[in-house]
Amino acid sequence: MNIVGEFGSELERDLAYALGRLLNTGSWLRRWRIESGGKVNRNWDLRASGPIPGGGKAVLCVECKSLSFQPSQFSTIAARACSVSGTTIAVRALGMPRVSARMADLCQRQGWGWFDLAGNCRIEIPDVFLVERSGRQSQVAVARARANLGTPEAGRVIRALLAPENAGHRWTQREIVSHFGGLVPAVPPPSLSLVNKIVQHLREQAVVEQQAKHGFQVRDHEGLLTMWRSAYRFDRHSRRRYFTLLQGRALQARLHAIDRGDQGRLAYASFSAADIQAPTVRQPRTWLYVDPNAELEFQSTAEAKIVDSGENLIVLIPDDKSVFYRVERANDRAPCTNPVQTYVDLAQSGARGEEAADAILDRRLKSAWSTANQ
Numbered sequence: 001m002n003i004v005g006e007f008g009s010e011l012e013r014d015l016a017y018a019l020g021r022l023l024n025t026g027s028w029l030r031r032w033r034i035e036s037g038g039k040v041n042r043n044w045d046l047r048a049s050g051p052i053p054g055g056g057k058a059v060l061c062v063e064c065k066s067l068s069f070q071p072s073q074f075s076t077i078a079a080r081a082c083s084v085s086g087t088t089i090a091v092r093a094l095g096m097p098r099v100s101a102r103m104a105d106l107c108q109r110q111g112w113g114w115f116d117l118a119g120n121c122r123i124e125i126p127d128v129f130l131v132e133r134s135g136r137q138s139q140v141a142v143a144r145a146r147a148n149l150g151t152p153e154a155g156r157v158i159r160a161l162l163a164p165e166n167a168g169h170r171w172t173q174r175e176i177v178s179h180f181g182g183l184v185p186a187v188p189p190p191s192l193s194l195v196n197k198i199v200q201h202l203r204e205q206a207v208v209e210q211q212a213k214h215g216f217q218v219r220d221h222e223g224l225l226t227m228w229r230s231a232y233r234f235d236r237h238s239r240r241r242y243f244t245l246l247q248g249r250a251l252q253a254r255l256h257a258i259d260r261g262d263q264g265r266l267a268y269a270s271f272s273a274a275d276i277q278a279p280t281v282r283q284p285r286t287w288l289y290v291d292p293n294a295e296l297e298f299q300s301t302a303e304a305k306i307v308d309s310g311e312n313l314i315v316l317i318p319d320d321k322s323v324f325y326r327v328e329r330a331n332d333r334a335p336c337t338n339p340v341q342t343y344v345d346l347a348q349s350g351a352r353g354e355e356a357a358d359a360i361l362d363r364r365l366k367s368a369w370s371t372a373n374q
Contacts, residue, residue, distance in 0.1 A: 002033040012036065012045050012064050015095040018117050019048060019062065022131055037061065043080060046095065052128050058089040060113070060123070065094065071102050071206040078110045091125055098138045102205050102227060146201040150231035152320035153190045156180065157198050158228045159325045161208070161218050162340045164368035172215040173199055185264025185324050221369040225343065225361075234348035236319040237289075241311035242304040251286070254301050255334045258294060264324035265294040268336035269316055270345045271356060276336050277328070280359040281352045287314045289323050289337065339364040 003020050007013040016034050023032055032050030037043070046062035061082035074094075082090040093113035096103070099120065107114040108122060115121035118138040124130040148154060160166060160179055173195045180189035190198075199216060202208040207224040208216050218224060246254060259266045268276060270287040290298050295317065298304065304313055318324075327335035337345065339360050346357035 003035075004033055005035045007036050008045065009064075011066060011097070014097075014117060015062070015064050015115075016046055018119065019046065019060075019095065019115060022115055022119065022121055022123065022133075023048060025131060044082070052089070052125065056087045056089065058091065058125050058128060059084050060091050060093055060125075062093045062095050065096050067097050069096065070204045071100070071106055072204050074103065074106050074110075074206065078106075078112070089125055089128070091123070093123055101230060102207075102223065105223060105226060106206065146204065147194075147197040148231070149198070149201075149228055150233055152236070152322060153194055154198055155228070155232070155320070156187060156190050156322045156325070157195055158224065159322060159338065159340055161202075162221060162225055162228070162365075163326050163338055164340075164365060165326055167221070167368045167371070168217075170211055170215045170217050175215070183325070184262050185321065185327075187321050187325050222361075222366070225340070225365070229344050229347050232344045232348070234345060237323075238317040238319075240315040240317065241307050241309070242299075242302075242313035242315050243307045243311050244302050244304040244313060246303055251302065252333050254303075255288070256332070258290075258298055258301050259334050262329070263291075264321055264327070265291045266298065266334055267324060267327050268334060269323070270314070270342065270349045270353070271351075273336035273342040274346055274356045274360055276333075277339055277342060278356075278359040278363040281356040283351065285312055285314050287316070287349075288334075289316050289318050291321075291324075292317050 003016055007016060020034055032048060034046060034048045037045050037047045044061040045064040048060040048062065049057065052058045059082065063077055080092070082092050084090040091113060092111070093115065094103070094107055095115055097117050099114050099116045104114055104122065113121070113123035115123060116138060118136040120134050120136050122132045149158060157176060160176055161171070173192060176195050177189050177192050180187050199208065202224065203210065205227065207218065207220045207227065209219045210216050244251065255266060267273070267289045268287065269289045271281060271283050271285070272287040274281065298315070302313070323337060323341055325341065326338045328338065329335045336342070343357050343360045343365065346353040346360065
């Protein structure tokens with residue numbers, strides 16, 4: 001790899017050498033060169049180019065950004081063209097000292113590659129090569145996020161923004177707080193100051209956008225869900241192993257009797273909720289959220305006992321009533337968690353949870369979100 005010329009800044013120089021190390025992993029790229037984009041194309045900071053197997057040439061146009069560059073600013077460069085001639089393949093890439101998961105997601109959706117100084121990257125020249133690395137520790141100090149999406153209080157805000165029933169809604173910050181006032185079962189409202197922090201953070205991450213006349217609206221539901229999934233702590237809920245001799249409709253009727261008065265006492269969760277909402281994975285256990293104040297009644301009504309092994313009931317004692325937010329009800333069974341809650345629980349339930357979560361996303365969430373955005 002030949003790195004030539006002078007660069008416009010120390011950051012461009014450092015990113016040029018980081019890119020050189022990545023491209024050196026392909027033996028067929030030995031005749032490539034990296035140079036300052038200013039000499040050949042002033043729209044780009046760096047330009048890497050060279051021959052590719054089978055003939056022809058490829059060019060990698062690189063935009064270099066500092067840590068202050070936010071996902072909300074990516075739209076200002078996303079459509080920039082990487083102009084080449086003839087049969088040359090053009091690829092765009094973002095180089096930064098550190099690339100966040102959200103920024104990497106935006107790059108991939110827009111057909112951009114990306115890399116950082118630690119060697120984490122995803123750079124693809126279609127039908128030629130793909131270099132993808134993650135998990136390398138960056139030496140660059142990470143700025144503290146404006147809001148922690150992993151707390152129970154933040155989860156209440158995220159559930160409201162992502163629930164299919166609320167898709168397309170335009171919110172104000174005060175409306176989010178008041179939204180929780182009339183819910184059944186009751187869910188404690190987040191504070192206005194917390195909502196303010198979260199909304200500002202989500203604007204910076206380009207998942208919500210301010211509306212000209214009224215409040216704000218989610219612009220990237222799937223991006224927001226991905227962010228929350230990464231922050232969500234499934235292990236906050238206590239997990240109990242139970243066994244009962246009741247099966248089928250008999251068990252279903254007993255569980256239904258426990259959630260009297262719609263007070264958020266019990267709900268089908270994880271795999272069992274998915275079996276109702278988007279059946280795709282079969283497994284023998286019944287998964288439930290049970291309010292701690294209803295656990296003794298559950299034991300008696302379901303004739304269930306705690307066991308060390310051989311369980312057929314997995315009972316989750318929630319750390320927060322928010323898991324019962326907008327549960328899905330039916331006349332002949334206990335409620336099940338909202339599809340958004342089902343998704344994040346499945347994503348961390350192990351076994352084939354990822355597969356079941358993908359089915360919830362495809363069949364229940366994407367359709368609701370896309371219809372609302374039309």
